[in-house]
Amino acid sequence: MTFIRFKTKYGGHSKFHRNLRQYAHQALEALRNCNNKEDLDKAINGIHLKRVEICKRSNRLKKKVINKPPSWWTQDLAITKKRVAAFRRREPTELRQAACIIYSRDRAQYRRHLVKTRRRAWRKFCMEASNPFGKQYKAIFRAGRPPSDIFQQSTPAGTELSFAQKILETLYPHTPQAPFIGSTASSQPNDSPFSSRELRKVIRELNKTKAPGYDGLDNIILQQIHSASPELLL
Numbered sequence: 054m055t056f057i058r059f060k061t062k063y064g065g066h067s068k069f070h071r072n073l074r075q076y077a078h079q080a081l082e083a084l085r086n087c088n089n090k091e092d093l094d095k096a097i098n099g100i101h102l103k104r105v106e107i108c109k110r111s112n113r114l115k116k117k118v119i120n121k122p123p124s125w126w127t128q129d130l131a132i133t134k135k136r137v138a139a140f141r142r143r144e145p146t147e148l149r150q151a152a153c154i155i156y157s158r159d160r161a162q163y164r165r166h167l168v169k170t171r172r173r174a175w176r177k178f179c180m181e182a183s184n185p186f187g188k189q190y191k192a193i194f195r196a197g198r199p200p201s202d203i204f205q206q207s208t209p210a211g212t213e214l215s216f217a218q219k220i221l222e223t224l225y226p227h228t229p230q231a232p233f234i235g236s237t238a239s240s241q242p243n244d245s246p247f248s249s250r251e252l253r254k255v256i257r258e259l260n261k262t263k264a265p266g267y268d269g270l271d272n273i274i275l276q277q278i279h280s281a282s283p284e285l286l287l
Contacts, residue, residue: 058265059112061273069111069274070281076103077282100285104278105268125174133163217268252279252286 080100087093140156182188256279265271279286 057109057269058115058117059108059269059271059274060115061112061271061277063113065112066277069107069277072107072111073104073278073281076107077285081284101268105270108270108274123174125170127170130163130167130170133159133166137163249283252283256286 080096080103083096083099084093087096137156137160140152140159143152143156256276259272259276261271261273261276263272265274
């Protein structure tokens with residue numbers, strides 16, 4: 054699985070400013086025309102996608118590969134691996150023979166469990182073959198095939214927005230809403246909006262070395278958005 058990273062440290066800011074200023078008026082107009090929550094969500098999603106498109110046109114790109122463990126790797130194997138590593142670190146300092154015996158026994162059990170799991174996953178992968186010259190054949194005979202890709206059941210596809218939607222649905226599944234019980238409105242006044250001075254202080258103190266998310270937008274791009282059109286952030 055790969056996602057796009059923007060090389061924001063290597064220029065392209067002037068082109069980004071020019072492209073964003075051309076779109077800023079349209080984005081602000083879309084926000085002003087929102088009458089309900091659905092309209093606001095739709096407008097914000099459109100602004101985000103347009104912002105990513107502007108970054109792709111303005112900055113140089115590179116693809117970042119996410120190293121995923123193979124599908125046969127389980128939590129039990131991870132726990133056993135950490136346990137064996139702890140015994141291995143403890144072995145040189147332990148003078149007792151019992152500690153060495155425990156380490157050797159757990160290491161042998163971990164290796165045996167690891168081999169059985171890999172063979173079981175490989176057997177299942179080969180039994181599902183419908184074409185003798187399909188992905189099973191290519192996984193064996195094609196050179197340079199990454200081992201983690203052999204056991205991958207499906208290839209993720211979609212946009213940054215679909216990835217974010219899947220993560221959101223996994224973390225916060227949909228639950229039926231409880232019936233609304235009317236209550237008296239609060240007499241407290243609404244919070245005052247952020248001022249330009251407060252926004253400028255926050256933007257100035259952002260960490261420029263922080264890694265971006267799946268959309269590739271880092272804090273340098275956020276600072277360039279504030280420099281080109283601060284109204285989009287207020």
